[in-house]
Amino acid sequence: EAQVTQNPRYLITVTGKKLTVTCSQNMNHEYMSWYRQDPGLGLRQIYYSMNVEVTDKGDVPEGYKVSRKEKRNFPLILESPSPNQTSLYFCASSLQGGEETQYFGPGTRLLVL
């Protein structure tokens, strides 16, 4: 089944404790992206990647890192999480670029205490 998967789905952590949220797609998509969803703010893009080893900042990249060593994986790294990073995170992928239909993961709900 073609899909985007994220792990973990739920995470509670404490300020400053490094964490990684994984994202994987099995559709051979070149484009992958991370968003955060906050009440009243909608979805905001954190980082995106056009292909392996090609990543770029979205609208709200501060406090996040990403890497794209393989086509299928696009992990989101929070080196030192803070409470303002408490949010619902979505990974998405599309065939080639933002103009293509984006396929979203199920979301990861993160709480930083």
Place this chain on the structure above:
Amino acid sequence: AQRVTQPEKLLSVFKGAPVELKCNYSYSGSPELFWYVQYSRQRLQLLLRHISRESIKGFTADLNKGETSFHLKKPFAQEEDSAMYYCALLNTGFQKLVFGTGTRLLVSP
């Protein structure tokens, strides 16, 4: 700067009533616009895009460049249409989607 505005946080209608979810945008280039939908406990998915000019689940959206709008319409709402709807604009230069803040549609029996 590109921006997508969805002025209504919540739209509540009765089954069978017409629905219009508003979306306005600002973008200096030629816009590509989308509607994404998120049903309860499901992931976000594409509903329709203006470039394909199709009707999905009875919904249509017309790009009005004069009014910079891309409103989503359905003549007769169904209970299963209850969901969160996001309008999105593609920034072609940076290959990224800019989302509005979303409108929750609630269709009551």
